[in-house]
Amino acid sequence: MNIIIDGKEYGFEPGQKVYDVAEENGIDIPTLCFNELNPDERPAGCRMCVVEIIDDGNNEPNLESSCTLPASDGLEISTKNKVVYDERREVLELLLSEHEQDCRNCGISGDCHFADLSLEYDIDGVSVCSECPNRKDGCFLSRDVLCLGAITHAGCDAFCTRNGDPCEGCFSVLSNEDVLVFGLEAYDENGFSRKEVLESAKVFSYEDVEVLKRLMEENDLLKEEVSE
Amino acid sequence: MKDVDVEVEHVTRVEGHGNIIVDAKKGELEEVLWEVSEAPRYFEAFVKEKPYDQLAQITSRICGICSIGHALTSLKATEDAMGIEISKQDKMLRKLALHGENMQSHVLHIGYLALPDLVGKDSIVPMTSSHPEELKTVIGIHSLANEMSRIMCGRTTHPRRLIPGGFSKLPSPLELEDLMHKLESSVTDLKEIASFVKGLSSELPDFERETEFISLTHDDEYPFYEGKIISSDGGKTPVEDYLSVTNEYVVPQSTAKYTKNNRESYMVGALARLNNNYDKLSPLAKEVAEDFGLSPVCHNPYMNTIAQLVEVVHNVEDSIRIINELLDRGIDEQGSTHKPEIEPKTGRGIGAVEVPRGILFHDYTYDEDGRCTDANCIIPTNQNHGNIQHDMEDLVPEIIGERTEDEIELTLEMLVRAYDPCISCSTHYVDVDFVE
Numbered sequence: 225m226n227i228i229i230d231g232k233e234y235g236f237e238p239g240q241k242v243y244d245v246a247e248e249n250g251i252d253i254p255t256l257c258f259n260e261l262n263p264d265e266r267p268a269g270c271r272m273c274v275v276e277i278i279d280d281g282n283n284e285p286n287l288e289s290s291c292t293l294p295a296s297d298g299l300e301i302s303t304k305n306k307v308v309y310d311e312r313r314e315v316l317e318l319l320l321s322e323h324e325q326d327c328r329n330c331g332i333s334g335d336c337h338f339a340d341l342s343l344e345y346d347i348d349g350v351s352v353c354s355e356c357p358n359r360k361d362g363c364f365l366s367r368d369v370l371c372l373g374a375i376t377h378a379g380c381d382a383f384c385t386r387n388g389d390p391c392e393g394c395f396s397v398l399s400n401e402d403v404l405v406f407g408l409e410a411y412d413e414n415g416f417s418r419k420e421v422l423e424s425a426k427v428f429s430y431e432d433v434e435v436l437k438r439l440m441e442e443n444d445l446l447k448e449e450v451s452e
Numbered sequence: 453m454k455d456v457d458v459e460v461e462h463v464t465r466v467e468g469h470g471n472i473i474v475d476a477k478k479g480e481l482e483e484v485l486w487e488v489s490e491a492p493r494y495f496e497a498f499v500k501e502k503p504y505d506q507l508a509q510i511t512s513r514i515c516g517i518c519s520i521g522h523a524l525t526s527l528k529a530t531e532d533a534m535g536i537e538i539s540k541q542d543k544m545l546r547k548l549a550l551h552g553e554n555m556q557s558h559v560l561h562i563g564y565l566a567l568p569d570l571v572g573k574d575s576i577v578p579m580t581s582s583h584p585e586e587l588k589t590v591i592g593i594h595s596l597a598n599e600m601s602r603i604m605c606g607r608t609t610h611p612r613r614l615i616p617g618g619f620s621k622l623p624s625p626l627e628l629e630d631l632m633h634k635l636e637s638s639v640t641d642l643k644e645i646a647s648f649v650k651g652l653s654s655e656l657p658d659f660e661r662e663t664e665f666i667s668l669t670h671d672d673e674y675p676f677y678e679g680k681i682i683s684s685d686g687g688k689t690p691v692e693d694y695l696s697v698t699n700e701y702v703v704p705q706s707t708a709k710y711t712k713n714n715r716e717s718y719m720v721g722a723l724a725r726l727n728n729n730y731d732k733l734s735p736l737a738k739e740v741a742e743d744f745g746l747s748p749v750c751h752n753p754y755m756n757t758i759a760q761l762v763e764v765v766h767n768v769e770d771s772i773r774i775i776n777e778l779l780d781r782g783i784d785e786q787g788s789t790h791k792p793e794i795e796p797k798t799g800r801g802i803g804a805v806e807v808p809r810g811i812l813f814h815d816y817t818y819d820e821d822g823r824c825t826d827a828n829c830i831i832p833t834n835q836n837h838g839n840i841q842h843d844m845e846d847l848v849p850e851i852i853g854e855r856t857e858d859e860i861e862l863t864l865e866m867l868v869r870a871y872d873p874c875i876s877c878s879t880h881y882v883d884v885d886f887v888e
Contacts, residue, residue, distance in 0.1 A: 367789060369791070383607065384606065384607070384612055387612070387621070388606065388620070388621040388788055389612040389613060389621060389789075392509060423506075427502075427506060427509065427510060
């Protein structure tokens with residue numbers, strides 16, 4: 225009994241799910257709703273593990289979550305194609321829109337599977353804070369040091385903050401305005417001025433300064449100058 | 453008598469875009485031209501109105517290879533303008549950072565860009581099968597140098613920890629000790645590389661043209677971080693009078709400015725430093741220089757690559773000495789995010805540092821808020837363009853009769869490469885077209 229994954233045949237045990245066959249053979253399928261901590265719980269709720277069933281005469285092309293799809297002889301599926309990618313991306317975007325954005329205070333920032341996937345699926349709206357291990361009191365903002373991480377694109381694995389320096393924003397300002405406002409609130413709470421945040425952001429994101437300015441004004445965030 | 457027409461656009465295995473043009477009719481040389489076709493960069497305009505603590509971060513982006521050098525030159529100019537003193541420890545750490553960068557850049561040039569010419573290959577790629585072991589040794593040293601930059605500056609490229617007044621974060625004593633051991637064990641590898649290059653040194657063209665060498669010089673040390681400007685024609689100049697040495701001018705064939713001092717052109721870089729400061733080299737570095745018959749004053753520009761090799765040995769030896777001294781006196785700890793108290797003030801400051809390709813100047817003027825009102829940067833490669841042109845004018849007539857177009861082209865390309873020009877920030881291979 226064989227199943228075809230991405231054009232290659234693999235044997236399987238009766239009752240196995242497609243996800244497990246793929247995992248056994250080192251084929252990466254992302255999941256969010258179950259993980260190594262509770263591998264047996266499969267709510268099939270996140271739909272990140274979708275794969276495409278290829279039309280083989282018996283099955284119509286269809287997207288199925290691989291964690292619940294039983295392996296069957298002759299079944300052909302694809303784990304990596306544009307349809308699958310787009311579906312997963314949409315799933316992630318929806319999840320992200322509901323997701324708590326407070327990466328700065330989150331217990332898993334710096335090692336966040338969700339953030340990693342968002343980067344892999346090129347979703348805008350993930351800040352350097354999600355990759356930064358300096359949480360709460362360890363955060364530069366809590367220590368009165370201006371760090372641009374809260375409004376800067378992730379993707380560098382927070383190299384500077386991991387190595388003891390604040391983020392200088394070299395991956396440029398995020399374009400997701402909701403997340404930007406959230407980041408700006410962090411500067412506001414920690415008493416930074418508009419002037420210093422804008423000046424710092426200007427170095428690598430000159431064109432985004434107007435957006436930041438507008439968001440500060442619309443949301444009445446950050447003071448013009450900080451009185452010493 | 454033959455016609456020769458060489459047009460190399462662009463020279464490969466150098467940083468950026470430069471072209472060589474040779475045109476001879478019936479053995480009569482009509483034109484030799486070293487053209488720089490790179491677009492201007494405008495960094496001096498970018499930094500205007502920027503606050504003093506951002507300048508080093510911005511100007512370090514001028515280059516991806518000598519970003520530490522740019523950052524340090526920039527910081528020295530800012531610190532000079534505002535009268536900021538740094539501690540002895542910070543100065544030692546900055547010297548280490550500079551050693552790391554110099555090693556990294558020189559090994560890149562010697563191993564990846566110049567060596568293929570000496571072993572008769574087009575690039576480093578075929579060397580993976582023809583000289584795998586030698587290449588591994590080169591890569592090992594290059595990676596150690598990158599590691600050193602990371603330990604000192606937080607990042608291999610574009611330093612993060614170098615700030616006005618010192619360092620935002622210091623390397624730990626453990627990191628330094630580990631680095632020292634790695635440097636110590638790299639000495640054997642360096643000797644291997646030196647003897648490998650020695651075996652190939654007959655491939656270096658035997659060409660001499662008397663020129664002026666300009667570098668920093670220092671009473672107590674081989675100068676990288678500080679010193680006065682010295683000319684091999686005699687005379688020292690304080691750094692603040694650098695404009696009297698550089699005398700920039702513009703030529704039609706180049707988007708880069710040229711410079712001249714006592715003669716029609718001068719040379720900066722490893723060979724200039726070595727010629728002007730030979731006595732200050734570390735013992736093993738001197739040994740390597742002697743081994744290659746390299747002693748002051750050497751007027752063969754092709755020997756610049758060998759001078760770089762000598763300097764790498766010096767960098768390693770001197771770094772070991774500095775780390776030893778640091779560990780002996782004990783490192784003064786500072787907070788995990790240190791920011792020195794600085795009161796911005798108005799004034800003009802000039803920084804000069806010997807970076808891999810030669811002497812680098814940054815010159816800033818600040819207003820009372822510590823914002824830059826005026827900036828001038830003079831890059832080593834700019835100072836070498838004139839000398840490359842004059843070398844070519846002398847070299848081509850010497851070789852034009854006896855060599856084929858291909859050989860002339862290679863000899864000239866090797867000349868340009870010997871200067872290790874950093875025309876901007878890109879390296880790529882382009883095939884050469886001859887104009888029939």
